[in-house]
Amino acid sequence: MNTPQPTQFRVLTGMHEIAANAWNRLAGNQPFLSHAFLHALETSGCVSAETGWLPQHLTLWEGEHLVAAMPLYAKSHSYGEYVFDWAWAEAYQRNGLSYYPKLLSAIPFTPVSGARLLVDSDANRVQLAHAAIEHAQAIGASSFHCLFPTPQDSAALQQAGLMIRHGVQFHWLNHGFASFEAYLAAMSHDKRKKIKQERRRVSEAGIRFRQLTGADIRSEDWAFFTGCYDNTYREHCSTPYLNLDFFQRIGHALPDNVLMIVASREGQDIAAALNFYDNTTLYGRYWGTHAYSPALHFETCYYQAIEFCISRGIQLFEGGAQGEHKLARGFLPIETSSAHWLAHPRFAEAVETFLERESLGVADYIGELNEHSPFKNT
Template sequence: MNYRTHIVSSLAEVGQPVWDALASSQARSNPFLSYAFLHALHESGSACAETGWQPQFIVLYDGEELVAAMPLYVKSHSYGEYVFDWAWADAYHRNGVEYYPKLLSAIPFTPVTGPRLMARNAAALGALLDVLRGTQEASPVSSTHILYPPPEMAPQLEQAGFMLRSGVQFHWLNPGYANFEEFLATLEKKKRKNIRAERRKVADAGVTMRRLRGVDATDADWRFFNRCYQRTYQAHRSTPYLNLDFFQRIGRTMAHNILLVIAERHGQPIAASLVIHDATTLFGRYWGELEYVDCLHFETSYYQPLEFCIEKKIAVFEGGAQGEHKMARGFLPTKTWSAHWLAHPAFADAIERFLAREKGGIDEYMDELNDRNPFKDPQ
């Protein structure tokens, strides 16, 4: 079929109803693929050309119908990706070869599995892959990276010349717990005791917790959350990726997907976390504090969202990138994937051999983690 192909620098060129209709039709779709989330990243200046995330989305039309699309960025660095290729960039640099710019298909600052090559049917998917191949080969880029695609995309990506890389995240699964105590009862005694002790420390410090749905959050709540977020990045001597404009935008446009957890002491808010969810999955995202309280991070970012999942019968809580400490709180290791194409033949060969060795290490790491299952009867 003859598709009409465009490269767009703003989702406004596609339009929200059209983009969301395609995104929501995909298996494993989630709120991060929505027009509201992506457009907020771009329009707030959080992910744009000036910050090293130049949008170059590929869209394919059959007549007036959007039949395929993919989020794609020209990157001038590797920040905000959570699949680390710094060693690859360093190897290029040491050999006098430019690694940047590169192409990246991902949701900026969001290590969440989901569709990257969206298509209405197999023919449109094949055409989208052809356009991607042509784009990367015609562009002055070192490589193309597709982060956190769904596992079922692996055969098509390998056939298109991509190398696959494994990673590990930690997810909590809800088989239908009636309450938090029922969940605790499934854990080993030591894990159960430690969680109760951590929650008690927060309560004994005079901290109370408030869960606030996005539809009820005020501008003052968003300004407070942004203060917490910015303060925590600064405490770690890092530059925050997001800004108040971004948080205000998603607060207006996707409030039904948002939960804010606010910690208060003596009537004053001192910390907050932001999680995003749909009907089946909750995604841990951002956290910050103005005042340190022992174990407050665990209460705000894990235990309160877990209670929310149980109350709303949400099946999965994705805890985000890294963090073996999550296992002690009932999260289990889950494999993730990324796909990589490199233009330079010698580097492509070297990285292919590296990935083969790394995969063996990841498999051993998964076995080791599974041996430390926190549940009384391994799930």
């Protein structure tokens, strides 16, 4: 008869403090949850105390056996999250209170849904959520937030006392299309015509594409992509979150999960998009360009990726945060969620009232978007 091992929570200050196989056993197959991805963010300096993302990964152990974990960060700002709480921070400030630090469970700079409560048993799920709240209280954080959790995790977080917030993303679904032309045939006439026009404009501009995966992505490709990424951020008067070291690390660590689409004109590369994928899903993430050309963004980021999904039999393409323009290109609205706990009772009550109103608005918004579906009525 095995003697039950004592359980203990530990807070890790970085992924270097835990073995990759122990973490990945709970994380599953999504590339963003992998030890390699999170470790690359930290070792490249993209995630650090200096950038406002202090790792506080929460783990639960039975003896020396990891049974639950949560990617967790103490934040000194709200950048790179894609669930916006700036108004909450301003309200705290107006009342002479500090909103930061706050505690956040999310994949940095990555608005993708997935597990946040990584457990080997459902019994540990709510326990992990409660432990995150306790840790927020212990470090004097104003709040604890969990972004883009699975429905199962959302239910556990709500049971632990967090408020649920709803949002919208746009996802493309593969209904067994045999080709891009078959996909277009499912769309209404005006939307099909618009996409054909956009693709023709890119082709007539002499722009060609390469779809690179695994070892086909060379060091010079990573350098070119990073230059495009940096340039596009600068054009929008923003500071890039990620750097060449990070991109090279994930290229080496996750070669079977990376798709780079490179656009060239007259033998000169001019734009690139970086995607991640697994057996079921393609995740559109980052893009950049050194040259403007009409419809180049749509072709590089959407149409080339859709062709990749069709050729590989990938069922879902998550196009990233926001973007009503995606609807006309075949991406349908999908409800997302986040969970929030605020230590201050009056602010928590005010946020709860706000979220109730906002939830009704999100439901109406999704309904309105679905009325303008780009697909034929069936």
